[in-house]
Amino acid sequence: MIWAYPDVRLTLLLAGIFCLLYFIYLSRYWAINRRLKVEKRRLFTKIVIRTCYFILFLIAFAGPSIGTAMKEIQEEGKDIFIAVDLSQSMNASDIGPSRLQRIKFELKNLTKSFPSDRIGLIIFSSEAFLQCPLTFDQSVLQLYIDGLNTGLVPNFGTDLNAPLRLALERFESDESQEIKSKSIILISDGENFGDELDNIGASLNDLGVKVFSLGIGTESGSSIPRGNGLVIDPQTGRPAQTVLDPAPLQQIAAETNGQYFEISDQVQEAGNLIGALERLEGGVTGSRVVEASANKYFYFLLAGLILSLLDMILPIKTIKL
Incomplete structure (x- = not known):
């Protein structure tokens, strides 16, 4: 016994x-x-x-436990790249205190929900940069999230293709022999000034990479603060307005069999994003046999x-x- x-x-x-x-x-x-x-x-x-x-x-x-039995336990794992838009429009305050500050708060909760998975961080605007490679180290990841700001990347518009291509390259060059599920969390207000997303969507789908996009902002939009003033639209000479454009985010999610979520004045779906990732079946990285007994x-x-x-x-x- x-x-x-x-x-x-x-x-x-x-x-x-x-x-x-x-x-x-x-x-x-x-x-x-x-x-x-x-x-x-x-x-x-x-x-x-x-x-x-x-x-x-x-x-x-x-x-008391009586009797024993051998049970096989499978170990599963996921590889997740988080791509965060750091264009100037992420400083807009239509989602308080600002779009970027709200995203930083939600990302801390999200990463804590996946302690046994590898998570990487990509930052982008007109270009994309690998801020943190895939890692199990939660403390390092939290430090990088704390340091996110729009001054880390060149700001000449937003190209949603750039972070997706960078993540795809990293997945393809990964030397790990373990078979894991691969996914990307694409976070942006959706304003895309780059190329169309059709080609990158097909490439991601071929590799089995799912994109879970998270749009942040409102349909009414907001002006964009910069320093002590506002960003000025050079064509009108008036303060530039930024609004949530969910269409490209919904498109890339649909093309890769992922899902689109939103943080706006209408819905708060960060928790649903975490739930969708938890339901995502991880790849089997190994198995072990343990002795189990019934209480x-x-x-x-x-x-x-x-x-x-x-x-x-x-x-x-x-x-x-």
Whole structure:
């Protein structure tokens, strides 16, 4: 028999407390009824019943497991690249305190949900750069997320192709022999000034890479702060406005059998993104055989409860008048 909680000291302590309290109870009972005729046989029966169900409770508390079996456990893993748009439009405050600050908050929660998977970080605007390669190190990843700002990349518009091609190259050049599921989280307001996404979508799909896109912003949009002023549209001479454009993000998600999610004034779907990634079947990286046993505490607990209920419902008379 295997015990899930083999704490002998605690078991003996509980048994000692029971014996002490029950001895005090019997002493007081005997003192009160010393002048009455007491049926010792019935009193002894009462002691036996209560002792039995207390012992059964102690056994159930220790978690007995009877019998063993060999069980194969498969180890699964995922490789996830997070691509974050750091164009000037991510400083817009239509999603408070700003689009980028909100994304940094959500990314910290997201990465903590996948401690056993490799996660990498790509930053982009008109160009894309590998900020953090695929890693299991959560603390390093958190430091890179804390440091995200729009000054890290050149800002000449947003090209959604750039981070997707960089992630694809990294997946193709990965020397790991383990078979893992591969996915990209593409985070942007969706304003794409680069090439069409058809070609990169087909390439990602051929490699089995799913893109889960997360759009952030509102349809009404916002002006874009820069320093102490605003970004000015050179064509109109007025403050430039940035709005959420979900179309390209929805397109690349659909082409790679991924999903599109959104953070806006209408919906807050960061939690749904985490749920979709958790449901994503990871590749089998290995397996191991372990010895498993079934915990049978319930049977002892049930027997103890039955005896205790009988003790309460059908009391044994110990005093004969």
